[in-house]
Amino acid sequence: MSFQIHSSCANTSARTGTLTTAHGEIPTPIFMPVGTQGMVKTLSPDELTDVVDARIILGNTYHLYLRPGLDVIRKMGGLHKFSTWDKPILTDSGGFQVWSLAKLRKISEQGVQFANHLDGSKTMLTPELSMEIQATLGSDIAMLFDECPPYPCEEKYAANSLGLTSRWAQRCKDWHVENAAKHVPWMLGTEHAKLETHQRQLIFGIVQGSTFADLREQSAKELVSIGFDGYAIGGISVGEPEHEMIRAIDNAVPFLPTDKPRYAMGLGTPPQMLEMIARGVDMFDCVMPTRVARHGLAFTEDGPIHIKNKAFEFDARPLDETTHPSLQKYSRSFIRHLFRSREMLSLRLLSLHNLHFYLRLMAQAREHIAAGTFETFKDHFIKRYTKN
Amino acid sequence: MSFQIHSSCANTSARTGTLTTAHGEIPTPIFMPVGTQGMVKTLSPDELTDVVDARIILGNTYHLYLRPGLDVIRKMGGLHKFSTWDKPILTDSGGFQVWSLAKLRKISEQGVQFANHLDGSKTMLTPELSMEIQATLGSDIAMLFDECPPYPCEEKYAANSLGLTSRWAQRCKDWHVENAAKHVPWMLGTEHAKLETHQRQLIFGIVQGSTFADLREQSAKELVSIGFDGYAIGGISVGEPEHEMIRAIDNAVPFLPTDKPRYAMGLGTPPQMLEMIARGVDMFDCVMPTRVARHGLAFTEDGPIHIKNKAFEFDARPLDETTHPSLQKYSRSFIRHLFRSREMLSLRLLSLHNLHFYLRLMAQAREHIAAGTFETFKDHFIKRYTKN
Numbered sequence: 001m002s003f004q005i006h007s008s009c010a011n012t013s014a015r016t017g018t019l020t021t022a023h024g025e026i027p028t029p030i031f032m033p034v035g036t037q038g039m040v041k042t043l044s045p046d047e048l049t050d051v052v053d054a055r056i057i058l059g060n061t062y063h064l065y066l067r068p069g070l071d072v073i074r075k076m077g078g079l080h081k082f083s084t085w086d087k088p089i090l091t092d093s094g095g096f097q098v099w100s101l102a103k104l105r106k107i108s109e110q111g112v113q114f115a116n117h118l119d120g121s122k123t124m125l126t127p128e129l130s131m132e133i134q135a136t137l138g139s140d141i142a143m144l145f146d147e148c149p150p151y152p153c154e155e156k157y158a159a160n161s162l163g164l165t166s167r168w169a170q171r172c173k174d175w176h177v178e179n180a181a182k183h184v185p186w187m188l189g190t191e192h193a194k195l196e197t198h199q200r201q202l203i204f205g206i207v208q209g210s211t212f213a214d215l216r217e218q219s220a221k222e223l224v225s226i227g228f229d230g231y232a233i234g235g236i237s238v239g240e241p242e243h244e245m246i247r248a249i250d251n252a253v254p255f256l257p258t259d260k261p262r263y264a265m266g267l268g269t270p271p272q273m274l275e276m277i278a279r280g281v282d283m284f285d286c287v288m289p290t291r292v293a294r295h296g297l298a299f300t301e302d303g304p305i306h307i308k309n310k311a312f313e314f315d316a317r318p319l320d321e322t323t324h325p326s327l328q329k330y331s332r333s334f335i336r337h338l339f340r341s342r343e344m345l346s347l348r349l350l351s352l353h354n355l356h357f358y359l360r361l362m363a364q365a366r367e368h369i370a371a372g373t374f375e376t377f378k379d380h381f382i383k384r385y386t387k388n
Numbered sequence: 389m390s391f392q393i394h395s396s397c398a399n400t401s402a403r404t405g406t407l408t409t410a411h412g413e414i415p416t417p418i419f420m421p422v423g424t425q426g427m428v429k430t431l432s433p434d435e436l437t438d439v440v441d442a443r444i445i446l447g448n449t450y451h452l453y454l455r456p457g458l459d460v461i462r463k464m465g466g467l468h469k470f471s472t473w474d475k476p477i478l479t480d481s482g483g484f485q486v487w488s489l490a491k492l493r494k495i496s497e498q499g500v501q502f503a504n505h506l507d508g509s510k511t512m513l514t515p516e517l518s519m520e521i522q523a524t525l526g527s528d529i530a531m532l533f534d535e536c537p538p539y540p541c542e543e544k545y546a547a548n549s550l551g552l553t554s555r556w557a558q559r560c561k562d563w564h565v566e567n568a569a570k571h572v573p574w575m576l577g578t579e580h581a582k583l584e585t586h587q588r589q590l591i592f593g594i595v596q597g598s599t600f601a602d603l604r605e606q607s608a609k610e611l612v613s614i615g616f617d618g619y620a621i622g623g624i625s626v627g628e629p630e631h632e633m634i635r636a637i638d639n640a641v642p643f644l645p646t647d648k649p650r651y652a653m654g655l656g657t658p659p660q661m662l663e664m665i666a667r668g669v670d671m672f673d674c675v676m677p678t679r680v681a682r683h684g685l686a687f688t689e690d691g692p693i694h695i696k697n698k699a700f701e702f703d704a705r706p707l708d709e710t711t712h713p714s715l716q717k718y719s720r721s722f723i724r725h726l727f728r729s730r731e732m733l734s735l736r737l738l739s740l741h742n743l744h745f746y747l748r749l750m751a752q753a754r755e756h757i758a759a760g761t762f763e764t765f766k767d768h769f770i771k772r773y774t775k776n
Contacts, residue, residue: 038726039726044733046714063729067725071702076704084717084722316464329472330472333456334426334464336456337460337470341455344430344735
C-alpha cells in the first residue's frame with residue numbers, strides 16, 4: 001500500500017495520511033508547488049526544501065516535452081537528476097496545457113493533434129505518449145491523459161468527453177503496466193534499489209464530468225474499476241464559480257475509495273483548500289501563490305496584501321508575523337521598494353513567503369485533524385482571513 | 389589609520405591590505421558587487437555572504453535618492469538596516485548616473501540640475517546634497533561628487549571639468565567634516581558604539597583628467613592636498629580603448645599616497661583587474677559580472693561561455709570546475725534549459741557564479757601577492773583565459 005491513513009475528523013471528512021513514493025514519503029493533506037519548467041519559478045531547489053518545506057513538486061509534461069525535450073531528460077538521467085530536486089515529483093499529463101496553451105487542436109479517438117505554443121509545429125499527444133513522457137521524466141506520480149472539457153459545457157459534450165477520457169484511462173493504465181519500468185530512469189538498473197522505498201512509479205486517475213453529478217459519478221466508478229493509485233478531480237478551476245467547484249468535489253468523492261489519495265487539481269485559495277480538506281481531499285497544486293507573488297501579492301492570516309500599496313512605505317514589519325524565520329528580517333518597506341524597482345529579489349521573497357504560507361497551512365491542517373480540532377481551526381482561519 | 393598594507397610584490401606594484409570600516413574589515417585587493425537599488429540584482433544578502441563571499445557592496449546614491457527616497461531610508465534606519473546587509477557599503481556620488489541616465493543636464497558651479505529618468509521631474513544635485521544623501525544612507529565609504537567628462541574629450545573641456553571637480557572636492561570634504569556625524573545613522577546615538585570598529589564614515593576622492601597625463605597628475609595632487617581616506621580613479625570605463633584605461637591608471641597612481649587605498653571605478657574584465665592590481669589598485673566595482681549573467685554569460689578559467697550555446701545541451705558539468713560547492717550540482721544543461729525558458733533561477737545561478745568567480749579571483753590575487761607569486765599567477769591566468 002502506498003497510502004496510509006492516520007487520523008480522520010469527527011464532523012468532517014478531513015483525514016491525514018502518508019503517501020509513499022520512490023523519492024520519499026509525503027504527509028497529507030499536502031500542497032504541491034508548481035515547477036512548470038522543472039523548477040518552481042524564481043526559486044531554487046534548496047529554498048524549496050529549507051524555507052518552503054515542500055514535500056513534492058509538480059512538473060508540467062507539456063512544457064518539458066517541448067523543451068528541453070526527452071533526449072535531454074533521458075541523457076541527464078531523468079527530471080530528478082536534471083533539476084537536482086531529489087524529493088517526490090508529480091507530473092501532469094499535458095492534457096490541460098494542450099487545452100489552455102496550444103492552438104489548432106484536433107481531438108480524435110487516437111489523441112490530440114495540436115500546434116505547440118513555442119514554434120507552432122504540429123505534435124500528436126496520445127495517452128501512450130503522455131505516459132511514455134512521464135515515465136521518461138521519471139516522476140513519482142504520473143497522471144492519466146484526459147480531455148478537460150471547458151466551462152460552461154453542454155451535457156452531451158461532457159458525456160462524450162468523459163467516454164473518451166475513460167477509454168484513454170484504460171490505455172494509460174495498460175501502457176503503464178506494460179512499459180513504465182522500461183522508461184522510468186530510477187526503475188532501470190541499480191538506481192531503484194538504492195532508493196529507500198523501492199516504490200514503482202504511481203499512476204493517478206482523473207475524474208471528469210464537468211458540472212453534472214451523474215457524469216462525475218460515472219467517471220469515478222469507471223476509473224475505480226480500472227484501478228489507480230490515487231484519484232484526482234479534474235475540470236475544476238477552469239472559470240466556474242466557487243460553488244460549482246465545491247459541487248464537483250462533492251459529486252466525485254463519495255464514489256472514490258477511502259484508502260486512496262484524492263487530489264483536487266489546480267486549487268486554490270487558502271479558504272478553498274480548507275473547504276476541500278473538510279470534504280476529504282488530500283492533495284492540491286496551484287500556480288496561484290507564485291503567480292500572484294510576481295504581481296506583488298502576499299498572503300497573510302488577515303487576507304492577501306498588495307506590497308505596492310503606499311500604506312507599506314514605512315512599514316518595518318515582515319510580510320506576515322508567521323513567515324519563515326529567514327524572511328523575518330525583510331521589511332514590507334524594503335520588499336515594496338524592491339518590487340517598485342522591478343528587482344527580482346522581491347519576486348523571490350514574495351514567492352517564498354506565499355509558498356511557506358501554503359505549506360504551513362497544510363501542516364496546521366494536519367495537526368488540527370490529528371488533534372480533532374480541524375473544524376474549529378478552519379472556521380477561525382476563514383473568519384479572520386476574510387474579515388477585511 | 390583605516391588602511392593597513394600587509395605585503396607587496398617584488399616585480400609589480402601589487403599589494404595586499406586591510407581597509408577598516410564601521411561595518412567591518414575589508415581585505416584588499418577586493419571587488420565590490422553593485423547593489424544599484426540597495427541589493428545586488430537577482431541575489432539575496434544571504435547569498436552574497438554565503439556563496440559570493442562579498443566583503444563590501446556598492447549602493448547607487450542617484451537611484452536610492454530617487455527611490456525609495458531619503459524619508460524612507462531615514463525612517464528605516466539607514467541603508468544597512470533597510471536592505472538587511474550588515475557588512476560594509478560604499479556609495480557612489482550620483483555624478484556618474486546624472487551623466488549617464490538623467491536628461492536635460494545643466495552643469496553650473498553650484499551643481500547639476502537634471503530631469504530624472506523615472507518621472508522627468510527636475511532635481512538639483514550639489515556636492516553638499518550628494519554628501520548629505522550618502523551620510524543619510526549611512527554608507528561606510530562615501531565618494532565625492534565629481535563631474536565625469538565623456539570620452540573622447542577635448543583637453544580644454546577636461547581641464548575646466550577638472551577645476552570644477554577639485555572645487556567640488558573641497559566643498560564635499562568641508563560638508564563631510566562639519567556635518568556627516570549628524571546624518572550617518574550609525575554615528576548617531578548608541579549604534580556607533582555598538583559597531584566593532586567605531587570607525588566614522590570614510591570619504592574617497594576621485595581623480596579625473598580624462599586621457600591627459602598632466603591633468604591626471606594635477607587632479608591627484610589637488611585631491612591629496614585636500615586629504616581623503618582613499619582615492620578613486622574615475623572617468624574610465626566610459627567607452628575608451630583598453631590602453632587608454634590602463635594609461636589613466638598609470639598617470640594617476642604615482643601621485644597618490646601609498647598608504648591609502650586606490651579604487652578603479654567601473655572595472656573590469658578579469659584580465660583588466662589583474663593588470664590594475666599589478667599597478668597598485670586595491671578596489672574595483674563593476675556591474676559586468678551580474679549584467680552579463682542576465683544575458684546568459686558565465687566566466688570560466690578558459691574565458692567566458694554563453695550558456696545558450698547548443699554545445700551545452702547535454703553538458704552535465706557545472707558552469708566551471710572552480711564554482712562554489714553549492715552551485716556544483718547544477719549542470720550546464722539544466723542552466724541552459726532554465727535560461728532558454730526565461731526562468732529567473734538561471735539568472736540567479738549565473739549571477740552567483742560570476743560574482744563568486746570575481747571574488748575568488750581577488751582571494752587568489754591576495755594569496756599570490758602575499759606568497760610573492762602574483763606575477764606568474766597573473767600571466768598564467770590571462771594566458772589561459774584569453775587562449776580561445
